[in-house]
Amino acid sequence: MxxxxxxxxxxxxxxxxxxxxxxxxxxxxxxxxxxxxxxxxxxxxxxxxxxxxxxxxxxxxxxxxxxxxxxxxxxxxxxxxxxxxxxxxxxxxxxxxxxxxxxxxxxxxxxxxxxxxxxxxxxxxxxxxxxxxxxxxxxxxxxxxxxxxxxxxxxxxxxxxxxxxxxxxxxxxxxxxxxxxxxxxxxxxxxxxxxxxxxxxxxxxxxxxxxxxAGLPAGAPPATPPLPPFRRFGQKVVPVDAPQSSALFGQPGLAVDDPDWEAAQVMIRVLAGGGFASRLMQSVREKRGLAYGIGANLDTLFKQAVIVGSVATENARVAETLAVTREEWARMAAEGPTDEEMADAVAYLTGSLPLQFTDSRRVSDALLALRQNDRPPEWLAGRPARLAALGRERVAAVAKRLLAPAELSVVVAGQPVGL
Known part of the structure; x- marks a missing residue:
């Protein structure tokens, strides 16, 4: 290393x-x-x-x-x-x-x-x-x-x-x-x-x-059915008798072999995956105190990624929380990240990479994840250079391509007020 x-x-x-x-x-x-x-x-x-x-x-x-x-x-x-x-x-x-x-x-x-x-x-x-x-x-x-x-x-x-x-x-x-x-x-x-x-x-x-x-039966497992396109479904409320509501929101992402994979990771980190530094955390928690935490990531399944986020808050605050979330979704789609946000996200994704390989179990599991996504052995070594080569314009273009705030699909479980 x-x-x-x-x-x-x-x-x-x-x-x-x-x-x-x-x-x-x-x-x-x-x-x-x-x-x-x-x-x-x-x-x-x-x-x-x-x-x-x-x-x-x-x-x-x-x-x-x-x-x-x-x-x-x-x-x-x-x-x-x-x-x-x-x-x-x-x-x-x-x-x-x-x-x-x-x-x-x-x-x-x-x-x-x-x-x-x-x-x-x-x-x-x-x-x-x-x-x-x-x-x-x-x-x-x-x-x-x-x-x-x-x-x-x-x-x-x-x-x-x-x-x-x-x-x-x-x-x-x-x-x-x-x-x-x-x-x-x-x-x-x-x-x-x-x-x-x-x-x-x-x-x-x-x-x-x-x-x-060698003791296993010959042959391979059956092929899994291909993943169909994500079905946008608008907003759905699941009634649950609880003082708080939980919301999941999401939309289609991109394939793991898409050339814009790393650009999408940078975009998601700035928007929703960077802890207290992310735009959603700043707008929802720090500025308005609407929820303790909120975030989103690229959830990979069947070699496709779905952008999925979650938040939990009081029933009376759900509507405002979702409105702010959609505003930040739209702002990222329209403007992309700033130069400073780009630099911070790339530095984090680059600097945190070695932390995935701190013991033999983590190394073996991380290598397995690469193989499951059909990455070649050299993919890992080239990742820092690919991240460093990303420009703000490219990440902004990916945000515009992927994010669809008007079609964000949302499920709220609880007793939300005003939905």
Whole structure:
């Protein structure tokens, strides 16, 4: 690694057993992290079986092969191995972090979890109860109601519009066979994206890959349905009996491979992503005291980004808060950022980049995110120069291209006054 202006990582590409992996080798600490993912996740759940992928991921560490849940957990704990799996809207991920002496055991237990999951009745019952409770808690808050309604309105005929973790109803009715089917279609030998970081050589990683994944069934997961255009839906109120309302607001963004990706990141940081320095925070909180916090970012799904923001405030202040938000949206679309705002945003995005790579797990996960967005290995090294080359005019043009204040879609959950 080097200074922020010339920050880069020595990414090596390792091929073995038909699998390609990215590696950042670093022997400063005797720790190895390996991350992997398949495209799919909750997007592959059949209608009515929402939550199958999320439950399947949770159950992979609840016993495997001859080891029931407690014995499997003890085996991980005894070697200080951190192993986890998760499913999101459009991917299914796994990964472990381990000390070098425990690396063979980490590989063995990870491979066993993926190739021979037990799905014991007791474990399924426990994981289901936890998932149902989480889904119910989400619906008990205005923020949870707003998020669910926003995505359902934006993508009504696509898996992106469904709760990726399932609903209390879908989780309760989910049969064990549906969980097994989720694993069967998702956890495959092909379609893998793999990254590694830490005290491991190229040769050692090449030897590890077949042992980690060879026991999986051949083939790749099914393709996910392409994301349709964001459906603008105006303003929707979800009645919730609460003293505060939560609002989600958003609009279409751009593809992750769009040439203006970095310009859009700079624009969003100035408008809504820069903490107290952002225009929305200044106008909504600092000048008017309408809300404790407000912000927006580029939410990436299916290799597309949606501009999504949120705010929570008293019911009586919702209308004014949204009016101010639209004003700032319009001002950015019309004028773009100032030179000073540009300089501050570029400096932050450049200077904060190395903070994403402070340990082996973060390095491995960050590399995986790059692969999931189809970035080439050299993309990271070129990012500081691309940011530095941005001019105010280009960012202003991107703001004008992307931001549509009159068509900003908003969901408010609560009892807002005047809407």
């Amino acid at each position: 080097s200074g922020a202006q010339g920050f880069s990582l020595p990414i090596k590409v390792v091929e073995a057993g038909g699998i390609s992996a990215w590696l950042v080798e670093d022997h400063a600490v005797p720790v190895v992290s390996v991350s992997w993912a398949w495209r799919g996740g909750a997007a592959l759940d059949p209608a009515g079986q929402e939550g199958a992928a999320v439950m399947a991921a949770a159950l992979l560490t609840e016993g495997a092969g001859p080891l029931p849940a407690t014995a499997f957990a003890d085996a991980l704990r005894d070697q200080a191995i951190g192993l986890s799996f998760s499913a999101a809207r459009d991917d299914f991920e796994g990964g472990f972090r381990t000390l070098v002496p425990a690396l063979p055991e980490a590989v063995r237990l990870s491979a066993l979890a993926m190739s021979e999951p037990r799905l014991d009745e007791e474990a399924v019952t426990r994981v289901r109860a936890r998932a149902v409770a989480a889904a119910r808690r989400t619906l008990e808050t205005p923020g949870g109601q707003a998020r669910r309604a926003f995505w359902a309105e934006a993508f009504p005929d696509h898996p992106a519009g469904r709760p990726s973790g399932g609903t209390p109803e879908s989780l309760t009715a989910l049969p064990p066979d549906a969980i097994r089917a989720a694993l069967a279609r998702q956890v495959r030998r092909e379609g893998l994206l793999v990254t590694a970081a830490g005290a491991i050589t190229e040769r050692e990683l090449a030897d590890l890959l077949p042992r980690l994944f």
